[in-house]
Amino acid sequence: MQAIAAWLVARPQNAVIGLAVTLLLPAPQLTSGVIMVLLVLGQGTKLALIEACIAASVLLTVSLIFGVSISSIVTLMAGTWVPVLLLAALLLGSRSLALTVQVSVIIAALTLLGFYIVVVDPVAFWQPYMTMMAELVEQNNLQLNLELLTAEVMTVSAVLAFWMLYTAGLLLGYALYKRLPQETSEFGRFRNLNLGRVIAFTMAVMSILAFFVDAAWLQNLAFILFVVFWIQGLAIVHWMHAEGLLPLAALIAVYVLLPFLQVLLMTALAAFGYMDAWFSFRRRFKKA
Numbered sequence: 267m268q269a270i271a272a273w274l275v276a277r278p279q280n281a282v283i284g285l286a287v288t289l290l291l292p293a294p295q296l297t298s299g300v301i302m303v304l305l306v307l308g309q310g311t312k313l314a315l316i317e318a319c320i321a322a323s324v325l326l327t328v329s330l331i332f333g334v335s336i337s338s339i340v341t342l343m344a345g346t347w348v349p350v351l352l353l354a355a356l357l358l359g360s361r362s363l364a365l366t367v368q369v370s371v372i373i374a375a376l377t378l379l380g381f382y383i384v385v386v387d388p389v390a391f392w393q394p395y396m397t398m399m400a401e402l403v404e405q406n407n408l409q410l411n412l413e414l415l416t417a418e419v420m421t422v423s424a425v426l427a428f429w430m431l432y433t434a435g436l437l438l439g440y441a442l443y444k445r446l447p448q449e450t451s452e453f454g455r456f457r458n459l460n461l462g463r464v465i466a467f468t469m470a471v472m473s474i475l476a477f478f479v480d481a482a483w484l485q486n487l488a489f490i491l492f493v494v495f496w497i498q499g500l501a502i503v504h505w506m507h508a509e510g511l512l513p514l515a516a517l518i519a520v521y522v523l524l525p526f527l528q529v530l531l532m533t534a535l536a537a538f539g540y541m542d543a544w545f546s547f548r549r550r551f552k553k554a
Contacts, residue, residue: 271442274301275308278317285321289346295431296438299350303439306354308446314354318347349432354439363440363454367433368461371494374429378490381421382483388417395420422486426493433497457505458548461498465491466543492536498543499535505548 274284281301288298305314322343329339357366385391396415437456444450469491476485503520506512524531542548 267442268445268447271304271308271446274304275446278313278320281305281309281314281317282321282324285318285347286324289321289325289343294342295346295428296435298346299432299435300439300442302347302350303354303357303436304442306351307358307440307443307450311351311355311358314351318343318351349428350435350439353432353436357436357440357453361451361453363437363456364459364462366436366453367459367497368465370429370433370436371461371465371491374425374490374494375487378421378425378487379483381425388421392417392420418482418486422489425490429490429494457501457508459498459501460546461495461539461543463543466495466540469495469540492540493532494536495539495543496532496536498539499537500539502538502542502548503535509551 274280284301285298285305288294288301291297302314302318305317309317325339325343326336328334329336353366353370356369357363360366382388399415440453441456469488472484472488472491476488500520503512503517507514507517520531
């Protein structure tokens with residue numbers, strides 16, 4: 267990984283190739299997003315933006331030659347590169363990983379609120395996607411309870427999915443940047459990540475209001491502000507391993523089990539991270 271990261275930031279043409287090729291791989295929002303974060307941190311925002319424009323020109327030219335939809339390529343590039351580029355630029359400017367992730371949480375919350383302001387009828391908005399998923403399930407004989415896929419579930423899932431993709435791209439890109447052979451800047455360690463009491467307090471207030479007010483947007487906002495703390499819970503797991511409290515096998519097991527026990531494990535990590543935001547378990551342990 268160190269050699270790949272060094273190759274990408276060594277020359278602009280390598281960066282262009284990396285951005286263009288990874289955009290065509292599976293899960294481009296993650297793979298190409300990681301490269302974008304690495305380039306911004308390793309080369310600066312201006313050069314990374316120029317390289318992205320060149321890569322976009324190459325991809326658009328290839329799309330014209332092979333008759334691929336230009337609008338779909340533009341949407342893919344914008345949805346993949348722009349969010350992580352802005353997050354990486356914020357990380358570079360603020361020099362704080364914690365602050366950058368906190369801002370990403372605020373943006374996710376504002377995105378949810380913006381959706382409910384702009385979209386008058388969420389059911390009608392999600393109906394074409396739900397119909398398409400029903401057809402895919404029927405054609406492939408998949409075991410999926412479509413009754414659970416309500417408009418509210420689709421809305422929350424979409425916001426969380428994109429937040430996780432872009433946040434994961436930021437964290438992985440930062441990890442690659444730290445492995446470069448040349449001297450790198452220190453913006454904070456992932457294992458020390460803390461979303462802070464402000465977000466924790468906001469989540470508590472939203473939960474209380476949602477208990478008394480029957481508003482879907484309020485309930486979904488409280489839910490999102492709780493779930494995002496799973497990333498802090500995961501950071502605590504890394505911290506416990508670094509402090510010798512958790513063996514490497516246990517850390518690996520968390521990542522292995524995450525796809526299979528996604529809801530259960532993420533809920534446990536979110537609860538752990540949320541409690542840490544209030545009581546600072548890591549700081550208390552060091553003092554003890």
